[in-house]
Structures are given as C-alpha cells and as structure tokens.
Amino acid sequence: xxxxxxxxxxxxxxxxxxxxxxxxxxxxxxxxxxxxxxxxxxxxxxxxxxxxxxxxxxxxxxxxxxxxxxxxxxxxxxxxxxxxxxxxxxxxxxxxxxxxxxxxxxxxxxxxxxxxxxxxxxxxxxxxxxxxxxxxxxxxxxxxxxxxxxxxxxxxxxxxxxxxxxxxxxxxxxxxxxxxxxxxxxxxxxxxxxxxxxxxxxxxxxxxxxxxxxxxxxxxxxxxxxxxxxxxxxxxxxxxxxxxxxxxxxxxxxxxxxxxxxxxxxxxxxxxxxxxxxxxxxxxxxxxxxxxxxxxxxxxxxxxxxxxxxxxxxxxxxxxxxxxxxxxxxxxxxxxxxxxxxxxxxxxxxxxxxxxxxxxxxxxxxxxxxxxxxxxxxxxxxxxxxxxxxxxxxxxxxxxxxxxxxxxxxxxxxx
Amino acid sequence: xxxxxxxxxxxxxxxxxxxxxxxxxxxxxxxxxxxxxxxxxxxxxxxxxxxxxxxxxxxxxxxxxxxxxxxxxxxxxxxxx
Numbered sequence: 373x374x375x376x377x378x379x380x381x382x383x384x385x386x387x388x389x390x391x392x393x394x395x396x397x398x399x400x401x402x403x404x405x406x407x408x409x410x411x412x413x414x415x416x417x418x419x420x421x422x423x424x425x426x427x428x429x430x431x432x433x434x435x436x437x438x439x440x441x442x443x444x445x446x447x448x449x450x451x452x453x454x455x456x457x458x459x460x461x462x463x464x465x466x467x468x469x470x471x472x473x474x475x476x477x478x479x480x481x482x483x484x485x486x487x488x489x490x491x492x493x494x495x496x497x498x499x500x501x502x503x504x505x506x507x508x509x510x511x512x513x514x515x516x517x518x519x520x521x522x523x524x525x526x527x528x529x530x531x532x533x534x535x536x537x538x539x540x541x542x543x544x545x546x547x548x549x550x551x552x553x554x555x556x557x558x559x560x561x562x563x564x565x566x567x568x569x570x571x572x573x574x575x576x577x578x579x580x581x582x583x584x585x586x587x588x589x590x591x592x593x594x595x596x597x598x599x600x601x602x603x604x605x606x607x608x609x610x611x612x613x614x615x616x617x618x619x620x621x622x623x624x625x626x627x628x629x630x631x632x633x634x635x636x637x638x639x640x641x642x643x644x645x646x647x648x649x650x651x652x653x654x655x656x657x658x659x660x661x662x663x664x665x666x667x668x669x670x671x672x673x674x675x676x677x678x679x680x681x682x683x684x685x686x687x688x689x690x691x692x693x694x695x696x697x698x699x700x701x702x703x704x705x706x707x708x709x710x711x712x713x714x715x716x717x718x719x720x721x722x723x724x725x726x727x728x729x730x731x732x733x734x735x736x737x738x739x740x741x742x743x744x745x746x747x748x749x750x751x752x753x754x755x756x757x758x759x760x761x762x763x764x765x766x767x768x769x770x771x772x773x774x775x776x777x778x779x780x781x782x783x784x785x786x787x
Numbered sequence: 788x789x790x791x792x793x794x795x796x797x798x799x800x801x802x803x804x805x806x807x808x809x810x811x812x813x814x815x816x817x818x819x820x821x822x823x824x825x826x827x828x829x830x831x832x833x834x835x836x837x838x839x840x841x842x843x844x845x846x847x848x849x850x851x852x853x854x855x856x857x858x859x860x861x862x863x864x865x866x867x868x
C-alpha cells in the first residue's frame with residue numbers, strides 16, 4: 373500500500389432523519405427516530421406481518437429539477453442529491469463546460485447499492501403486462517441497473533477516472549468508500565466521490581425480508597422497533613437513504629485550504645465463506661476485517677476509541693458483532709449503533725454511518741444508541757445509551773456487514 | 788384533423804413534459820438533438836406520447852427522419868388518422 377494520505381473534505385446525505393447531513397446528525401444527537409408506519413395500503417393488501425419502515429424524511433423530487441427526477445430511479449435521485457451536497461460541502465463549484473474544480477481525468481466515483489432500482493423494474497413490468505411494450509420506458513434499464521447511481525453522479529460531476537458500484541448488500545456503502553480509498557492510493561485519482569444509496573421500500577422487499585424473519589414486527593410501536601443491542605430487540609427496520617463523501621489526496625486538500633473532517637487511514641474487507649444470510653458463529657470474518665483495518669493503518673487496537681457498530685437490531689447479528697468487537701479491539705471502545713434511529717439503509721448504511729463516525733471524531737461526541745433500554749447482558753461492551761457522550765477521540769472504526777458474508781471495516785482518524 | 792398550429796402546440800406540451808424544454812422554445816425550425824438537446828431515449832418517449840395524442844403511428848425508421856420539430860409536425864399532419 374502506498375503512503376498517499378487520504379482525507380475527507382465533504383459530506384452529503386439524505387436519510388430518514390433529514391434531507392442533509394446536518395439534520396441527520398442533529399437527529400442522531402437528539403435521539404429522534406426515523407421509523408414510522410408505512411402509509412401505503414399494501415401492507416394490509418398483502419397482509420404483511422411488517423407495517424413499519426424508515427422512509428426518507430424529505431422526498432427527493434423536492435430537491436431535483438422535475439425533468440431530471442423523472443429520468444432517475446429513486447435510488448439514483450438520492451445518490452445524486454447526496455453527491456451534490458458533498459461536492460458543494462467540499463468547496464467545489466458545479467462543473468461547467470468552461471470550468472471544473474477537479475480535473476475530470478483525476479476524478480472518480482465509487483457509489484454502491486444493494487439492489488439498485490427494483491421499484492422501477494416492478495413498475496415497468498406492470499406497464500408491460502397491462503399495456504404492452506409501447507408503455508415501457510426507454511429509461512427502464514438505466515433506471516434499474518445497480519451502477520446507475522454511480523454512473524449518474526459521474527456524469528453530473530464529470531468524473532473520467534472510473535466509476536465503480538460495489539454491490540455487497542448492506543456493506544455496499546462502506547465498500548464504496550474503501551474502493552475510493554484504493555483508487556487514490558493506487559494513483560488512479562486525486563478526488564473520489566464515494567458512498568452508497570438504497571431506496572427499495574416496496575411490497576416485495578418488505579415481504580422478502582419478513583419471510584427471512586430478519587425484520588422487526590413491532591408494528592404498534594414503530595419508534596421503538598429498531599433497538600440494537602437491547603435485550604428486547606426483534607429484528608431490523610428497513611430504511612432508505614444515501615450518504616456520499618468526498619475523499620481527496622491530503623496534499624491536494626491542504627494546498628487549496630479545504631476544510632478537513634478527518635482522515636481515512638485503513639480498511640478491512642473480508643468474506644465469511646459460511647452462509648448466505650447468517651454470520652459465521654465465531655465472527656472470524658468480522659474480526660479479521662477490523663484487525664486488517666488496524667494493521668493497514670499502522671495502529672494498534674489500543675488506539676481505537678470508538679466503534680460505530682453495524683448492529684441492525686437482530687438477535688443473532690448484534691451479539692455476534694459485539695463478540696467480534698471485543699475480540700478484534702477489546703472492551704475499552706465506546707460503541708454506538710445508529711440504526712436505532714436511522715433504521716437499516718441497506719446499501720446506504722455504510723456510507724451514512726461512515727459519516728456519523730467521522731462526525732463523532734470531528735466533534736468529539738458519540739450519539740446514543742436509540743432505544744437501548746436494557747443492554748443484552750451477553751453484550752459485554754460500553755454501548756452509549758440515553759444521552760450522547762463527549763469523548764476525546766483520535767481513531768474510530770465503522771463496521772458494515774452484508775448478506776452474502778461481506779464484512780467491511782473503515783478506520784478514520786482525526787485530521 | 789388538427790391543423791399544423793395545433794399539432795405544434797400539442798407537440799410542444801409533450802416536449803416540455805418529457806425533456807423540460809419551455810413550450811415557447813419548441814418551434815418548427817428547431818432540431819430536436821442539436822437545438823433542444825433531446826437524447827435518443829427522450830425521443831422514443833416523445834414519439835410514443837405523440838402517437839397517443841395524435842392517433843398516428845411513428846415507426847422507428849420514420850422517427851429517424853424527424854430531425855426538426857417542423858419535420859414532426861408535417862409527419863403528424865400527413866399521417867394522422
């Protein structure tokens with residue numbers, strides 16, 4: 373690995389807690405819940421056992437020009453919104469034919485998604501069935517393809533150093549950021565727009581997750597349904613959202629006097645080779661991901677002060693991760709699990725939570741895990757509950773794991 | 788059947804809906820691609836909506852010949868049922 377320093381100079385997001393990073397972060401600190409009853413009639417129509425979700429706080433069509441919005445799947449819309457916010461936050465102007473703040477040949481994109489545009493696929497299939505081919509949109513394929521979010525952002529911001537779209541389920545967003553880090557370290561790009569997006573709240577996905585028995589059925593009490601590490605947790609809550617960061621060569625960022633949120637100093641990506649949805653019982657892949665990130669960064673486990681856990685609020689998953697954190701790092705770390713408030717943003721999760729990790733380092737405060745009322749006694753970790761906690765931090769890890777046995781750990785430090 | 792002025796107005800509505808071009812800018816001499824910046828995907832959407840609106844068939848080989856708004860207006864005027 374080369375010794376090119378990589379820093380984060382911009383952040384953007386749209387989530388169930390708010391239409392940007394500031395409102396999302398405020399929501400995490402204030403302990404707001406993004407989980408609500410699903411308003412659509414289909415939960416009753418199909419008699420689904422799950423009637424709750426964490427939908428976006430702000431409709432993406434409100435932030436995009438009408439014609440652009442109609443050409444994009446919802447997943448692409450939110451990737452675009454988060455990317456433009458991050459781009460502007462980094463101090464870059466909207467690119468034009470005459471001027472780009474980053475040379476296109478040195479600008480890359482790595483934005484992952486778990487599924488892409490399933491809602492487009494389904495709605496266009498309905499049109500085909502009902503009306504025949506004439507009513508099928510010529511934009512069907514570009515709207516449903518999982519590389520669509522990354523590709524649209526690449527066109528919008530004029531990135532010619534390569535566009536990647538990792539698909540590793542709930543680790544996709546984190547893998548996007550890790551891929552971006554590699555691109556800069558390998559010398560392929562100086563700036564990479566990186567993260568993840570997901571917008572797949574639909575009857576078939578809710579039904580599928582429900583059939584896999586992985587989601588909470590606390591329908592009468594949505595705000596308390598997502599409760600990572602709590603003794604009464606009963607599954608995750610499906611959410612939607614996007615997070616995007618601007619990764620930049622440190623020397624470039626310093627030369628232009630950019631605001632620096634922190635550094636990305638290492639990552640670990642491993643795979644369980646065990647089961648398509650279940651974690652390895654010994655957590656070997658998760659432990660290795662965290663350990664590899666620490667090794668890559670040239671740090672030791674004692675340096676890590678904070679872990680932003682993947683913890684989705686499933687009975688088995690949260691416990692497995694707690695054990696893996698203790699094995700890989702120890703019990704000295706201050707842990708939080710933002711899915712209590714955000715729900716599970718699937719491909720957007722790793723990116724939004726990466727931003728939360730970065731902001732915890734930047735501001736020296738770790739948000740509480742919403743709904744953590746009775747810590748599962750088997751979770752032998754210091755998990756923040758109740759109120760946010762002020763902590764002086766220098767290094768923190770953000771974990772993201774996905775169906776398929778994907779494990780990704782991102783290691784950030786203060787600037 | 789509608790006269791050419793009505794066809795132009797109807798076409799301009801479709802172009803605005805699909806591609807966001809202001810209706811006033813959709814005039815006969817304009818090229819869909821070079822002047823109105825409409826891509827091949829949007830042209831397919833415009834053609835399907837025009838077929839429905841004007842009761843006309845626009846096969847792909849004919850669509851390829853409709854370079855300007857005026858070409859489309861003339862085609863619809865000549866072929867509408």
